[in-house]
Amino acid sequence: MANEKIILTGDRPTGKLHVGHYVGSLRRRVELQNSGKFDKIFIMIADAQALTDNADNPEKIRQNIIEVALDYLSCGIDPTKSNIFIQSHVAELCELSFYYMNLVTVSRLQRNPTVKSEIQMRNFETSIPVGFFTYPISQAADITAFKATTVPVGEDQLPMLEQTKEIVRKFNSVYDDVLIEPEILLPDNKACLRLPGTDGKAKMSKSLGNCIYLSDTEKDVKTKIMSMYTDPNHIRIEDPGQVEGNTVFTYLDAFCKPGHFEEYLPEYANLQELKDHYSRGGLGDVKVKKFLNNVLQEELNPIRARRKEYEKDIPEIYNILKKGSEVAREKAAQTLAEVKAAMKINYFEDAELIKEQAEKYGQN
Protein backbone atom coordinates (compact mmCIF):
# COMPACT_ATOMS: atom_id res chain seq x y z
CA MET A 1 0.00 0.00 0.00
CA ALA A 2 1.29 3.44 -0.86
CA ASN A 3 1.79 6.14 1.77
CA GLU A 4 1.77 3.76 4.68
CA LYS A 5 3.55 5.06 7.75
CA ILE A 6 5.92 2.40 8.99
CA ILE A 7 8.40 2.36 11.85
CA LEU A 8 11.47 0.14 11.92
CA THR A 9 13.99 0.33 14.70
CA GLY A 10 16.04 -1.95 16.88
CA ASP A 11 18.94 -2.64 19.20
CA ARG A 12 21.89 -4.96 19.35
CA PRO A 13 21.38 -7.53 22.10
CA THR A 14 24.79 -7.16 23.73
CA GLY A 15 23.48 -6.33 27.19
CA LYS A 16 20.53 -5.12 29.17
CA LEU A 17 19.08 -1.78 28.13
CA HIS A 18 19.77 1.24 30.32
CA VAL A 19 18.19 4.63 30.96
CA GLY A 20 20.25 6.09 28.10
CA HIS A 21 18.44 3.78 25.68
CA TYR A 22 15.21 4.76 27.38
CA VAL A 23 15.44 8.54 26.94
CA GLY A 24 17.33 8.20 23.66
CA SER A 25 14.71 6.11 21.91
CA LEU A 26 12.60 3.60 23.88
CA ARG A 27 10.33 6.18 25.52
CA ARG A 28 9.70 7.74 22.11
CA ARG A 29 8.88 4.40 20.52
CA VAL A 30 6.19 3.73 23.09
CA GLU A 31 4.69 7.19 22.50
CA LEU A 32 4.72 6.63 18.74
CA GLN A 33 3.19 3.20 19.17
CA ASN A 34 0.37 4.61 21.26
CA SER A 35 -0.17 7.65 19.01
CA GLY A 36 -2.07 5.47 16.55
CA LYS A 37 -0.41 7.38 13.72
CA PHE A 38 1.51 4.43 12.31
CA ASP A 39 0.21 1.64 10.14
CA LYS A 40 2.92 -0.82 11.12
CA ILE A 41 5.67 -0.93 13.73
CA PHE A 42 8.63 -3.31 13.55
CA ILE A 43 11.09 -3.53 16.42
CA MET A 44 14.10 -5.67 15.73
CA ILE A 45 16.52 -7.41 18.05
CA ALA A 46 19.64 -7.07 15.90
CA ASP A 47 21.42 -10.29 16.84
CA ALA A 48 23.12 -10.71 13.45
CA GLN A 49 24.52 -7.20 13.66
CA ALA A 50 25.66 -7.86 17.24
CA LEU A 51 27.59 -10.87 15.95
CA THR A 52 29.58 -8.71 13.54
CA ASP A 53 31.87 -7.74 16.39
CA ASN A 54 31.16 -10.64 18.73
CA ALA A 55 31.92 -13.58 16.48
CA ASP A 56 33.89 -15.27 19.27
CA ASN A 57 31.12 -14.84 21.81
CA PRO A 58 27.73 -15.85 20.41
CA GLU A 59 26.73 -16.91 23.92
CA LYS A 60 26.63 -13.25 24.97
CA ILE A 61 24.10 -12.52 22.24
CA ARG A 62 22.14 -15.69 23.00
CA GLN A 63 21.79 -14.69 26.66
CA ASN A 64 20.79 -11.11 25.99
CA ILE A 65 17.98 -11.60 23.49
CA ILE A 66 15.50 -12.29 26.28
CA GLU A 67 16.85 -9.36 28.32
CA VAL A 68 16.24 -6.91 25.49
CA ALA A 69 12.80 -8.41 24.80
CA LEU A 70 11.88 -8.04 28.49
CA ASP A 71 13.18 -4.48 28.50
CA TYR A 72 11.04 -3.64 25.46
CA LEU A 73 7.90 -5.16 26.91
CA SER A 74 8.39 -3.63 30.33
CA CYS A 75 8.78 -0.15 28.81
CA GLY A 76 5.37 -0.53 27.24
CA ILE A 77 6.09 -1.93 23.79
CA ASP A 78 2.85 -3.82 23.25
CA PRO A 79 3.16 -6.96 21.11
CA THR A 80 -0.41 -6.53 19.87
CA LYS A 81 0.55 -3.15 18.41
CA SER A 82 4.26 -3.56 17.61
CA ASN A 83 5.93 -6.44 15.94
CA ILE A 84 9.05 -7.52 17.83
CA PHE A 85 11.32 -9.85 15.86
CA ILE A 86 14.79 -11.35 15.62
CA GLN A 87 17.02 -10.17 12.79
CA SER A 88 18.72 -13.51 12.09
CA HIS A 89 15.34 -15.12 11.56
CA VAL A 90 14.53 -12.97 8.57
CA ALA A 91 16.84 -14.49 5.95
CA GLU A 92 15.61 -12.07 3.29
CA LEU A 93 17.66 -9.35 4.98
CA CYS A 94 20.89 -11.12 3.98
CA GLU A 95 19.78 -11.42 0.41
CA LEU A 96 18.93 -7.73 0.21
CA SER A 97 22.30 -6.83 1.76
CA PHE A 98 24.06 -8.92 -0.88
CA TYR A 99 22.55 -6.86 -3.70
CA TYR A 100 23.00 -3.54 -1.92
CA MET A 101 26.71 -4.29 -1.47
CA ASN A 102 27.16 -3.63 -5.18
CA LEU A 103 25.83 -0.11 -4.77
CA VAL A 104 28.30 1.00 -2.10
CA THR A 105 32.03 1.63 -2.37
CA VAL A 106 34.67 0.57 0.15
CA SER A 107 35.80 4.17 0.53
CA ARG A 108 32.25 5.27 1.35
CA LEU A 109 32.09 2.70 4.14
CA GLN A 110 35.49 3.83 5.40
CA ARG A 111 34.13 7.36 5.69
CA ASN A 112 31.10 6.36 7.79
CA PRO A 113 31.78 8.20 11.09
CA THR A 114 30.10 5.61 13.31
CA VAL A 115 32.04 2.75 11.73
CA LYS A 116 35.22 4.80 12.02
CA SER A 117 34.81 5.47 15.73
CA GLU A 118 33.69 1.92 16.48
CA ILE A 119 36.77 0.54 14.73
CA GLN A 120 38.90 2.74 16.98
CA MET A 121 36.97 1.84 20.12
CA ARG A 122 37.34 -1.88 19.45
CA ASN A 123 41.03 -1.64 18.49
CA PHE A 124 40.34 -3.50 15.25
CA GLU A 125 42.99 -1.47 13.39
CA THR A 126 43.93 -3.66 10.43
CA SER A 127 41.94 -6.71 11.46
CA ILE A 128 38.43 -5.41 10.83
CA PRO A 129 35.94 -8.24 10.28
CA VAL A 130 34.35 -7.85 6.84
CA GLY A 131 30.89 -8.39 8.33
CA PHE A 132 31.46 -5.57 10.78
CA PHE A 133 32.79 -3.26 8.08
CA THR A 134 29.69 -3.79 5.96
CA TYR A 135 27.08 -3.60 8.70
CA PRO A 136 25.79 -0.19 7.53
CA ILE A 137 24.70 -1.98 4.35
CA SER A 138 22.92 -4.65 6.32
CA GLN A 139 21.28 -1.92 8.36
CA ALA A 140 20.03 -0.36 5.10
CA ALA A 141 18.52 -3.76 4.32
CA ASP A 142 16.83 -3.84 7.76
CA ILE A 143 15.23 -0.48 7.18
CA THR A 144 14.25 -0.82 3.53
CA ALA A 145 12.95 -4.39 3.80
CA PHE A 146 10.06 -3.04 5.84
CA LYS A 147 9.65 0.09 3.70
CA ALA A 148 10.16 2.07 6.89
CA THR A 149 9.28 5.75 6.68
CA THR A 150 10.37 6.55 10.23
CA VAL A 151 13.36 5.29 12.21
CA PRO A 152 13.41 6.43 15.86
CA VAL A 153 16.98 5.94 17.10
CA GLY A 154 19.76 7.65 19.00
CA GLU A 155 22.04 10.26 17.52
CA ASP A 156 24.87 7.79 16.91
CA GLN A 157 22.73 6.19 14.19
CA LEU A 158 22.59 9.32 12.00
CA PRO A 159 25.42 8.15 9.69
CA MET A 160 23.61 4.81 9.21
CA LEU A 161 20.49 6.61 8.06
CA GLU A 162 22.50 8.79 5.69
CA GLN A 163 24.05 5.70 4.18
CA THR A 164 20.64 4.04 3.90
CA LYS A 165 19.21 7.03 2.04
CA GLU A 166 22.11 6.93 -0.40
CA ILE A 167 21.50 3.25 -1.10
CA VAL A 168 17.78 3.92 -1.62
CA ARG A 169 18.47 6.73 -4.09
CA LYS A 170 21.04 4.66 -5.94
CA PHE A 171 18.82 1.59 -6.14
CA ASN A 172 15.79 3.56 -7.29
CA SER A 173 17.76 5.40 -9.98
CA VAL A 174 19.66 2.36 -11.29
CA TYR A 175 16.70 -0.06 -11.24
CA ASP A 176 13.23 1.14 -10.39
CA ASP A 177 11.35 3.11 -7.72
CA VAL A 178 10.91 0.37 -5.17
CA LEU A 179 12.62 1.52 -1.97
CA ILE A 180 11.46 4.20 0.47
CA GLU A 181 13.77 6.89 1.87
CA PRO A 182 13.45 6.76 5.63
CA GLU A 183 13.43 9.65 8.04
CA ILE A 184 15.38 9.54 11.28
CA LEU A 185 13.57 10.62 14.44
CA LEU A 186 15.93 11.92 17.13
CA PRO A 187 14.99 12.91 20.70
CA ASP A 188 13.98 16.57 20.82
CA ASN A 189 15.69 17.25 24.15
CA LYS A 190 19.46 17.76 24.10
CA ALA A 191 20.04 15.87 27.37
CA CYS A 192 18.33 12.83 25.85
CA LEU A 193 20.57 12.75 22.79
CA ARG A 194 23.46 11.37 24.77
CA LEU A 195 22.83 10.71 28.43
CA PRO A 196 26.20 10.48 30.23
CA GLY A 197 27.21 7.66 32.55
CA THR A 198 26.76 8.08 36.30
CA ASP A 199 30.50 8.90 36.50
CA GLY A 200 30.04 11.86 34.13
CA LYS A 201 31.79 10.08 31.24
CA ALA A 202 30.21 10.76 27.87
CA LYS A 203 29.14 7.21 27.17
CA MET A 204 27.32 4.69 29.32
CA SER A 205 29.03 1.37 29.02
CA LYS A 206 28.85 -1.90 30.80
CA SER A 207 32.62 -2.19 31.08
CA LEU A 208 32.85 1.21 32.79
CA GLY A 209 30.16 0.18 35.29
CA ASN A 210 28.46 3.55 34.91
CA CYS A 211 24.98 2.52 33.71
CA ILE A 212 21.61 2.62 35.37
CA TYR A 213 19.73 -0.33 33.90
CA LEU A 214 15.97 -0.43 33.41
CA SER A 215 15.99 -3.70 35.34
CA ASP A 216 17.99 -2.36 38.32
CA THR A 217 16.26 -2.61 41.70
CA GLU A 218 15.03 0.49 43.48
CA LYS A 219 17.90 0.17 45.92
CA ASP A 220 20.56 -0.15 43.19
CA VAL A 221 19.22 2.91 41.41
CA LYS A 222 19.32 4.93 44.63
CA THR A 223 22.91 3.87 45.38
CA LYS A 224 23.99 4.79 41.85
CA ILE A 225 22.31 8.20 42.04
CA MET A 226 23.74 9.01 45.47
CA SER A 227 27.27 8.38 44.17
CA MET A 228 26.76 10.22 40.89
CA TYR A 229 29.35 12.62 39.50
CA THR A 230 28.46 16.26 40.15
CA ASP A 231 30.64 19.36 40.25
CA PRO A 232 33.97 18.37 41.84
CA ASN A 233 34.55 21.96 42.98
CA HIS A 234 31.23 22.17 44.81
CA ILE A 235 32.62 21.12 48.17
CA ARG A 236 30.65 23.04 50.78
CA ILE A 237 26.93 23.73 50.46
CA GLU A 238 27.58 27.49 50.36
CA ASP A 239 29.92 27.16 47.35
CA PRO A 240 28.53 28.18 43.97
CA GLY A 241 28.02 25.07 41.87
CA GLN A 242 28.38 24.31 38.19
CA VAL A 243 25.22 23.04 36.44
CA GLU A 244 26.81 22.60 33.02
CA GLY A 245 28.39 19.13 32.78
CA ASN A 246 26.89 18.16 36.14
CA THR A 247 25.48 14.68 35.61
CA VAL A 248 22.69 15.04 38.16
CA PHE A 249 21.34 18.08 36.34
CA THR A 250 21.74 16.44 32.93
CA TYR A 251 19.61 13.56 34.21
CA LEU A 252 17.05 16.02 35.54
CA ASP A 253 16.97 17.69 32.11
CA ALA A 254 16.18 14.29 30.63
CA PHE A 255 13.63 13.07 33.17
CA CYS A 256 12.09 15.97 35.06
CA LYS A 257 8.49 16.94 34.30
CA PRO A 258 6.65 20.05 35.58
CA GLY A 259 4.56 18.13 38.14
CA HIS A 260 7.63 16.69 39.85
CA PHE A 261 8.40 19.92 41.73
CA GLU A 262 4.98 20.22 43.24
CA GLU A 263 5.18 16.61 44.32
CA TYR A 264 8.75 16.25 45.61
CA LEU A 265 10.31 19.70 45.92
CA PRO A 266 7.56 22.32 46.30
CA GLU A 267 9.96 25.04 47.41
CA TYR A 268 11.02 25.41 43.76
CA ALA A 269 8.66 26.25 40.89
CA ASN A 270 10.72 24.58 38.19
CA LEU A 271 14.09 23.18 37.15
CA GLN A 272 15.47 26.59 36.25
CA GLU A 273 14.92 27.84 39.81
CA LEU A 274 16.71 24.80 41.19
CA LYS A 275 19.62 25.32 38.80
CA ASP A 276 19.82 29.02 39.69
CA HIS A 277 20.01 28.22 43.39
CA TYR A 278 22.74 25.64 42.78
CA SER A 279 24.75 28.13 40.70
CA ARG A 280 24.41 30.84 43.36
CA GLY A 281 25.49 28.47 46.12
CA GLY A 282 23.62 27.27 49.17
CA LEU A 283 22.15 24.12 47.66
CA GLY A 284 23.72 20.76 48.52
CA ASP A 285 24.25 17.84 46.13
CA VAL A 286 22.39 15.42 48.41
CA LYS A 287 19.16 17.38 48.16
CA VAL A 288 19.34 17.46 44.36
CA LYS A 289 20.23 13.78 44.21
CA LYS A 290 17.33 12.82 46.43
CA PHE A 291 15.03 14.75 44.12
CA LEU A 292 16.48 12.99 41.07
CA ASN A 293 16.00 9.68 42.85
CA ASN A 294 12.29 10.43 43.35
CA VAL A 295 11.90 11.49 39.74
CA LEU A 296 13.71 8.47 38.32
CA GLN A 297 12.02 5.94 40.60
CA GLU A 298 8.63 7.29 39.54
CA GLU A 299 9.57 6.62 35.92
CA LEU A 300 11.14 3.21 36.59
CA ASN A 301 8.55 1.79 39.00
CA PRO A 302 5.91 0.92 36.40
CA ILE A 303 8.64 -0.51 34.15
CA ARG A 304 9.86 -2.79 36.96
CA ALA A 305 6.31 -3.84 37.76
CA ARG A 306 5.59 -4.79 34.15
CA ARG A 307 8.88 -6.65 33.94
CA LYS A 308 7.93 -8.77 36.95
CA GLU A 309 4.72 -9.80 35.18
CA TYR A 310 6.44 -10.70 31.92
CA GLU A 311 9.19 -12.61 33.75
CA LYS A 312 6.54 -15.07 34.95
CA ASP A 313 6.21 -16.69 31.53
CA ILE A 314 9.52 -16.71 29.66
CA PRO A 315 8.51 -19.33 27.06
CA GLU A 316 5.66 -17.02 26.07
CA ILE A 317 8.19 -14.23 25.36
CA TYR A 318 10.04 -16.53 22.95
CA ASN A 319 6.68 -17.27 21.39
CA ILE A 320 6.03 -13.57 20.85
CA LEU A 321 9.45 -13.25 19.18
CA LYS A 322 8.83 -16.28 16.99
CA LYS A 323 5.48 -15.03 15.78
CA GLY A 324 6.91 -11.54 15.29
CA SER A 325 9.72 -12.98 13.18
CA GLU A 326 7.20 -14.78 10.96
CA VAL A 327 5.25 -11.57 10.35
CA ALA A 328 8.49 -9.68 9.66
CA ARG A 329 9.56 -12.34 7.21
CA GLU A 330 6.40 -11.98 5.18
CA LYS A 331 6.91 -8.26 4.77
CA ALA A 332 10.62 -8.61 3.94
CA ALA A 333 9.89 -11.35 1.38
CA GLN A 334 7.45 -9.08 -0.38
CA THR A 335 10.03 -6.29 -0.65
CA LEU A 336 12.71 -8.74 -1.78
CA ALA A 337 10.42 -9.95 -4.58
CA GLU A 338 9.92 -6.35 -5.71
CA VAL A 339 13.67 -5.74 -5.54
CA LYS A 340 14.41 -8.78 -7.68
CA ALA A 341 11.75 -7.81 -10.17
CA ALA A 342 13.20 -4.30 -10.42
CA MET A 343 16.66 -5.82 -11.04
CA LYS A 344 15.05 -8.22 -13.49
CA ILE A 345 16.62 -11.23 -11.82
CA ASN A 346 13.26 -12.90 -11.26
CA TYR A 347 13.88 -15.05 -14.34
CA PHE A 348 11.29 -17.73 -13.80
CA GLU A 349 8.46 -15.23 -13.40
CA ASP A 350 9.63 -13.32 -16.46
CA ALA A 351 7.55 -14.77 -19.32
CA GLU A 352 8.89 -12.12 -21.69
CA LEU A 353 12.47 -13.21 -21.07
CA ILE A 354 11.66 -16.86 -21.63
CA LYS A 355 9.80 -16.07 -24.84
CA GLU A 356 12.58 -13.82 -26.11
CA GLN A 357 15.22 -16.47 -25.51
CA ALA A 358 13.09 -19.14 -27.11
CA GLU A 359 12.68 -16.96 -30.20
CA LYS A 360 16.42 -16.38 -30.32
CA TYR A 361 16.76 -20.13 -30.63
CA GLY A 362 14.17 -20.36 -33.34
CA GLN A 363 11.16 -21.45 -31.33
CA ASN A 364 7.90 -19.54 -31.68
Ligand code: TRP
Ligand atom coordinates in the same frame (compact mmCIF):
# COMPACT_ATOMS: atom_id res chain seq x y z
N1 TRP B 1 22.70 -0.24 14.96
C1 TRP B 1 21.66 -0.34 15.95
C2 TRP B 1 22.32 -0.37 17.34
O1 TRP B 1 23.52 -0.38 17.43
C3 TRP B 1 20.80 -1.57 15.80
C4 TRP B 1 20.14 -1.66 14.46
C5 TRP B 1 20.37 -2.61 13.50
C6 TRP B 1 19.16 -0.78 13.93
N2 TRP B 1 19.59 -2.41 12.43
C7 TRP B 1 18.84 -1.29 12.64
C8 TRP B 1 18.52 0.37 14.39
C9 TRP B 1 17.92 -0.65 11.82
C10 TRP B 1 17.60 1.01 13.57
C11 TRP B 1 17.30 0.51 12.28
O2 TRP B 1 21.66 -0.41 18.34
